[in-house]
Amino acid sequence: MTDLATLEQTILADIAAAGDEAALEAVRVAALGKKGSISALLATLGKMSPDERKTQGAAINVAKDKVTQALSARRDILKSAALDARLASETIDVTLQLREAPAEAGRIHPLSQVFEEVNTIFADMGFAIAEGPDIETDDYNFTKLNFPEGHPAREMHDTFFFNPGEDGSRMLLRTHTSPVQVRTMLSQKPPIRVVCPGRTYRIDSDATHTPQFHQVEGLVIDKGSHLGHLKWILHEFCKAFFEVDHINMRFRPSFFPFTEPSLEVDIQCRRDKGEIRFGEGEDWLEILGCGMVHPNVLRACDIDPDVYQGFAWGMGIDRIAMLKYGIADLRQLFENDVRWLSHYGFKPLDVPTLAGGLST
């Protein structure tokens, strides 16, 4: 074996034996560095004859290439091993619990959600949304709505009153959202299409009544809207709101001072272990009152009942929220128990839309 071959064997063995990148670098310097063994051999070429230089030069360069490749290959292996060793020391405990995202923990109250659902449906039908104050005058809450002074119909509304003012008149808490109808008719000209959601009050407190509750009122005034349209709107609303393909509704004649004819509306349902299914079953659940706006109400709002006509309805938001979402007890809506709110409430990103579904 020549000296060159021996040297090459030695260097390759040293490369293979290098345990880390520093040791490998030392081998490289010893072989290929300025004073390295292979560099030294290359330096001897200048003193050789041209023929000898040709053969020896080629042989040394071959050995140098081999060493260079071996160095590179060994470096890759060592680098990879070092990375593996580092990563092996960097393990974390992936079973540690996450912190609940705020948007997962926060809740929208079912009443707020249902108000949005209702507004979304009626907005799509071309209704604007109107609001009025909770503290009303007797005139707007009763008289202009054709509740004559002293009429027993006033007693159907157990009214919260404030103390009389200096002029003897007393304000009250609105017993229904209907005064917003009056405010709307007095402030804008027909055609009118509005829904009026809001809080209402009656002196009542038991399992099915709370002293405050919520309604949404609807009002249409123009030159041709009649009971047939009213029935259609309410039918479309109920299908959309309860998110069912069909629903059976029963319209019954009834009495409200501010509508004539007046109707009450029931929906058919089946109750089964606390669950309610619509469009089937034997039960009729009353969900709203409605009718053609009484001519006296139109007159009280400076609208000629022989030229204009229209209809109105009012429904309990609390009630339809309970029906849709299976809430058993009305009073829980105002108890603000965080366990209840977490269960029946909605996540902040669950925004009701018609395109995406009201509650999906």
Place this chain on the structure above:
Amino acid sequence: MKFTLSWLKEHLDTDEPLDKLADKLTMIGLEVENIEDKAKALAPFSIARVISAEQHPNADRLRVCMVDTGNGAAPVQVVCGAPNARAGLVSVFSAPGTFIPGKNITLGVGTIRGVESRGMLCSAAELEISEDHDGIMELPADAPIGKGYAEWAGLGDPVLEINLTPNRQDCTGVHGIARDLSAADMGKLIDPGIKPVKGEFPCPVKVTVEDATLCPGFALRLVRGVKNGPSPEWLQKRLTSIGLRPINALVDITNFMTYDRARPLHVFDARKVNGNLTVRRAKDGESLLALDGRTYTLDPSICVISDEHGVESLAGIMGGETSGCDENTTDVLIESALWNEINIAQTGRKLGINSDARYRFERGVDPAFMVPGLELATKLVMEFCGGTPSDTVVVGKSFGDDRIIDFPLSEVKRLAGIEVPLVEMRRILAHLGFMVAGSGPVVKVAVPSWRSDVHGKADIVEEVVRIVGVDKVPMTPFERGDDARKPVLTTIQLRNRRAKRALAARGMVEAVTWSFISKPHAELFGGGQAELALANPIASDLSDMRPSLLPGLVAAAQANANRGYQDVALFEVGQIFRGDKPENQFVAASGVRHGFASSKGMGRHWSGSAISDALDAKADAFAVLAAAGAPMQALQIVQGGASWLHPGRSGTIQIGPQNVLGYFGELHPRTLEALGADGPLMAFEVILDRIPDAKKKATRAKPVLELSAFQPVSRDFAFIVDRGVKAGDIVRSAQGVDKKLITDVSVFDVYEGKGIDPNKKSIAIAVTIQPREKTLTDQEIDAVAAKIVAEVTKKTGGTLRA
């Protein structure tokens, strides 16, 4: 309004089954609330005879009976515990499988103390027909064995209860209900008319009506020589079936007329009445012992009937005890009158009397029936009690107005959207007692006296449509038109909605609290004004309209803490009241945080646990303001907040001192004490109405984005300043050095403590300098930095930290 099926059939000739009649009633506006059908519930109970009753071998108090259940069946063995079970007794039997209403169980075959029992002998209580549970029922010996008990006992008459709307006074009597049903094709109204009973002598009692507005009509007659005793069995049964107690014939007649004809009457024992009668206002200090056994103190708002000694009756509401009829009555005065509806309602409310008479008079009885009602009552009195009638005294002028409505037939189609043929309209109206004249297009419709609720065209439309059936009105699609689809929410509605979602997205839970709170709590938050106090609150802690959402939220947080949930973050967006006018009602957004419910992360957690603090409340308030579209750059934060907040740990958010948008901070310990809540509690309040409206933009396009080609440079500075110096002042000073170049200044460290003078603190800021036209040289950057140091030290008295 309650009545039985057989009672209805006295007025309606019909073969329709009960279910159909009930459905029809509901569908024409007389909503059937309940049908009590004892015959149906008691169908399985039959009449049986006890053949033998032997002592039970293993129980002293039980007997083993053999029972003949009739129909040729073999005797049945029944173990019975009733003391009256004995051979020969006829009683009521139920076989296994029968539901026993009084016990709410379904009977099975049982073995009682080793002896098999194949049925039960029943007490009246078990059938829920009385409260008698002392023993099994004892029927007459000739009762038919094997027959249904209910049918034999005459319980086969279902009771209907109608939820009557206040406009239909005519249906407070069975006759009116029958009339409606006849119009709806459910049978023929039985109306033989009422023949006057001729008086045989002048009525000796004179009547004076002092105020005709309180009493538009009054009719009276005397029947002499009556014998008052129990009324006939059929009448007693009628009254009992709807829950009234039979008293005596004269009183029962008035109750019958009330329910049968919607005509309340009153009967006085003529021998207990002194002299003539006067209808007048009561005098202060007068009182009356009424028929309900209570004494009522009267005043001039109340209309009474008095004789020469004093008040004898609360007009139209309830009679007096002293002049009432009993079994010794021989001369009876029958009164049939008309009363002012409003006065009756007010008096009834004031005295707290809910009588059948008040119920009808406050709805307005048929004025034209005042005298015929008296005639019918006279006839019944003579029929049941004999006697000789006087002439009738009538005070008042006309009874009932002539209401004639010009009715365009097209109104039905216009308002109800349904075509009804003229013949059909005529038929319906005629059955309801309306008279129709003319053949169109505009007819004249005369309204019957008993329909005081019908005044105009729309009322006639209702009559036609309710009888035709609202279900027949075809649904008609409602076109939304070709108007542009515009947003429908108002600014405040939009702010309300966004505020809720923003707060919920911060991990807070939405509460809905009462609009009314206690006066002390209202006062704590600047409320409690006289104009916002309810005159008739439902409870003393729900007496005043809330000036803030916070008392309700704090109470809710405390209630949750009491349940074991201390770390809560609650918010509410809702109405608050600062006065009783519409412009003084605002929409506020408020929230509270307690314990580990921090905006930095909820609850205790391995990655770090934060207790909520005043700046969490600031962050909540800012989230609301940003979501609601407030001009964030224009907001000023002023140290200190409302009186209900901790003075040192609170702030006010404003746009100039005139427009305070809200407050945030830690609740004042005194507030917590007054609200009975455990602290510390962080709270904020933002009034959404106070946010200035954004300018309307002409286009939806966003402004052109300017991106700099040059890298921004960041420089850090730490200043030692007095503890009282506000970080906001340092930031503002640095920013003011060059508003164009300096695009951001942020505080990244605040330090107090070791290595620093105890009266000082260190605040470190990072300043971002954004070159606009060219890369800045080191000298240029150093120049800006020097200016920042100079400006901050000048404005705050601080020094650059070495």
